[in-house]
Amino acid sequence: MSDQILAYEDFQPGRRFPLGPTAVSAEEIVEFAREFDPQPMHTDEAAGRASILGGLAASGWHTSAMLMRMMIDSYLLHSLSEGSPGIDIMEWRRPVIAGDTLAGHSTVLEARALRSRPGIGIVKFRHELENQRGELVCLSENAIMFRMAVPAQARTGASA
Amino acid sequence: MSDQILAYEDFQPGRRFPLGPTAVSAEEIVEFAREFDPQPMHTDEAAGRASILGGLAASGWHTSAMLMRMMIDSYLLHSLSEGSPGIDIMEWRRPVIAGDTLAGHSTVLEARALRSRPGIGIVKFRHELENQRGELVCLSENAIMFRMAVPAQARTGASA
Numbered sequence: 001m002s003d004q005i006l007a008y009e010d011f012q013p014g015r016r017f018p019l020g021p022t023a024v025s026a027e028e029i030v031e032f033a034r035e036f037d038p039q040p041m042h043t044d045e046a047a048g049r050a051s052i053l054g055g056l057a058a059s060g061w062h063t064s065a066m067l068m069r070m071m072i073d074s075y076l077l078h079s080l081s082e083g084s085p086g087i088d089i090m091e092w093r094r095p096v097i098a099g100d101t102l103a104g105h106s107t108v109l110e111a112r113a114l115r116s117r118p119g120i121g122i123v124k125f126r127h128e129l130e131n132q133r134g135e136l137v138c139l140s141e142n143a144i145m146f147r148m149a150v151p152a153q154a155r156t157g158a159s160a
Numbered sequence: 161m162s163d164q165i166l167a168y169e170d171f172q173p174g175r176r177f178p179l180g181p182t183a184v185s186a187e188e189i190v191e192f193a194r195e196f197d198p199q200p201m202h203t204d205e206a207a208g209r210a211s212i213l214g215g216l217a218a219s220g221w222h223t224s225a226m227l228m229r230m231m232i233d234s235y236l237l238h239s240l241s242e243g244s245p246g247i248d249i250m251e252w253r254r255p256v257i258a259g260d261t262l263a264g265h266s267t268v269l270e271a272r273a274l275r276s277r278p279g280i281g282i283v284k285f286r287h288e289l290e291n292q293r294g295e296l297v298c299l300s301e302n303a304i305m306f307r308m309a310v311p312a313q314a315r316t317g318a319s320a
Contacts, residue, residue, distance in 0.1 A: 036229045052243070064224065085251065085252060087224075090246045
């Protein structure tokens with residue numbers, strides 16, 4: 001991304017932003033899991049292979065946090081983001097295994113001005129991450145609030 | 161929790177498990193945010209106070225990871241968990257600010273055997289976390305798979 005700061009008006013439906021690529025190491029998987037999700041398949045190689053996940057697998061919550069980091073690096077940190085009220089969908093479709101590389105994109109689904117907060121709009125995104133074999137590993141949808149570059153009053157010409 | 165290992169059969173609808181309490185420090189908020197969500201309101205006290213969040217606020221993804229840790233400590237680590245396909249609902253209702261203490265509970269909403277995976281059932285939970293003022297800060301629902309203590313064949317008396 002350039003130095004341009006993205007405002008609400010820049011998130012038109014259909015616009016896509018690239019995510020990643022991000023390599024996932026065994027060390028990162030174990031470090032996150034020890035703090036937040038110390039189930040054996042996330043902290044031990046042999047236990048991971050013996051589980052239905054088939055290898056040392058990232059906690060789904062770690063995959064979600066990595067998705068957030070990719071959103072930050074692609075567009076959020078250089079935007080007028082005001083945060084998010086939550087996650088609408090988070091599907092961990094396939095295991096993320098040590099050594100995988102994740103990449104994908106965020107697509108703007110819809111955008112609308114908030115009546116309750118003048119000058120702020122809310123943008124709904126779909127986020128998709130695939131592994132290096134092109135398999136979908138994570139599908140998510142959530143909404144993020146952004147300040148407008150041009151206040152609604154100025155755009156509509158209304159006076160106070 | 162005792163040393164008892166919880167199986168699918170232990171998660172009857174209506175059963176509740178306590179979560180927390182967990183204190184949230186400024187150091188933890190900043191450490192998580194620097195790695196996964198380095199927006200100023202999550203990494204800088206003054207920026208947090210100037211934002212609509214009103215203080216140095218945990219990333220929602222950090223709150224979600226802390227919820228997972230509380231689930232682990234309350235019941236998941238001492239269970240026959242086989243992981244989760246994702247999150248159905250994750251609402252960050254109010255900011256989690258440095259110095260807050262979070263506590264709540266997980267409630268079993270429904271449980272059913274999986275036809276596709278004999279010996280495994282799926283349990284849907286609602287998770288709620290409140291701060292020290294009794295305000296709801298996080299509401300989530302997700303499903304987790306557990307192995308059965310007694311295989312379905314043995315329970316129904318069916319023969320192969």
